[in-house]
Amino acid sequence: MRYFEDIRVGDADDIGQHTFAAEEIKSFAQRFDPQPFHVDEAAAARSHFGALCASGWHTAAVWMRLMVDHSRRAIEAQRARGEPVAAFGPALGFRDLKWLKPVYVGDTIAYRSEVVETRASTSRPGSGLLTIRSTGTNQNGDLVISFVSTTLIERRPEKT
Amino acid sequence: MRYFEDIRVGDADDIGQHTFAAEEIKSFAQRFDPQPFHVDEAAAARSHFGALCASGWHTAAVWMRLMVDHSRRAIEAQRARGEPVAAFGPALGFRDLKWLKPVYVGDTIAYRSEVVETRASTSRPGSGLLTIRSTGTNQNGDLVISFVSTTLIERRPEKT
Numbered sequence: 226m227r228y229f230e231d232i233r234v235g236d237a238d239d240i241g242q243h244t245f246a247a248e249e250i251k252s253f254a255q256r257f258d259p260q261p262f263h264v265d266e267a268a269a270a271r272s273h274f275g276a277l278c279a280s281g282w283h284t285a286a287v288w289m290r291l292m293v294d295h296s297r298r299a300i301e302a303q304r305a306r307g308e309p310v311a312a313f314g315p316a317l318g319f320r321d322l323k324w325l326k327p328v329y330v331g332d333t334i335a336y337r338s339e340v341v342e343t344r345a346s347t348s349r350p351g352s353g354l355l356t357i358r359s360t361g362t363n364q365n366g367d368l369v370i371s372f373v374s375t376t377l378i379e380r381r382p383e384k385t
Numbered sequence: 386m387r388y389f390e391d392i393r394v395g396d397a398d399d400i401g402q403h404t405f406a407a408e409e410i411k412s413f414a415q416r417f418d419p420q421p422f423h424v425d426e427a428a429a430a431r432s433h434f435g436a437l438c439a440s441g442w443h444t445a446a447v448w449m450r451l452m453v454d455h456s457r458r459a460i461e462a463q464r465a466r467g468e469p470v471a472a473f474g475p476a477l478g479f480r481d482l483k484w485l486k487p488v489y490v491g492d493t494i495a496y497r498s499e500v501v502e503t504r505a506s507t508s509r510p511g512s513g514l515l516t517i518r519s520t521g522t523n524q525n526g527d528l529v530i531s532f533v534s535t536t537l538i539e540r541r542p543e544k545t
Contacts, residue, residue: 257446259453281476282446286417289442294418316441317484324475 228381229353240336241291274307311379322372388541389513401451439486471539482532
């Protein structure tokens with residue numbers, strides 16, 4: 226992670242992508258969202274979705290996983306280059322979480338995050354507030370999930 | 386589910402409660418949020434959380450599960466009384482998702498939803514928009530999660 230001062234509005238990262246298989250869609254939904262169109266192909270075919278599709282919470286949880294992995298890779302790369310790694314997180318909140326299209330079996334969702342706002346924290350002088358819009362887009366270019374989150378990130382220490 | 390016309394701002398429902406065990410916290414996090422404080426007791430003890438705690442996405446997914454079960458019980462009770470059941474869902478979006486306190490091993494979270502706004506849909510004459518604030522509160526009375534969601538709900542059919 227870069228320091229707050231090195232991050233600009235418009236900076237964007239490809240976080241990773243994931244193809245949703247029927248078994249994991251049903252497994253997540255059986256545990257957390259057992260609505261017919263998430264757990265049963267035949268019932269899903271009769272629903273307004275027309276086919277089995279992933280719980281929205283599943284598509285959000287997959288983003289979280291890809292983001293953790295992406296952050297780790299970024300940190301490892303910084304360490305390998307001998308660069309300092311800024312402390313960050315956790316997220317202070319999420320807003321405008323929207324599920325815009327269903328995620329069907331076999332869909333590959335590419336997740337991307339873009340910096341939409343940066344501002345210094347008034348209550349924590351050593352931190353900045355980083356606001357990102359995260360999106361997931363399917364293989365047809367349709368936006369399927371979008372949300373905005375704000376995270377604390379370390380400011381560059383002053384030289385002494 | 387009641388028809389849109391039968392729902393009032395301020396109506397509240399206890400959705401259910403859930404006690405978070407260490408194994409499920411780690412199992413969810415290993416799959417979706419493998420940060421040290423969600424998957425490893427010793428690492429969590431050294432983190433700013435001080436002990437193993439659940440992924441925020443896990444606490445949201447548990448709400449979803451309890452809400453599905455709660456809705457089913459409500460629908461079954463309506464059917465048993467011979468009442469009509471209004472069509473509803475899916476949620477159009479979520480906003481202001483906040484994780485306000487950590488959820489530690491053994492914490493029991495009571496989820497509650499309160500109607501904060503009702504309005505007729507201009508684009509869908511047969512539907513109303515129901516906005517609820519959902520919260521999770523731990524056994525000490527601390528709010529741990531809060532979010533607002535809007536769902537389509539059927540209007541009472543006009544008598545013919």
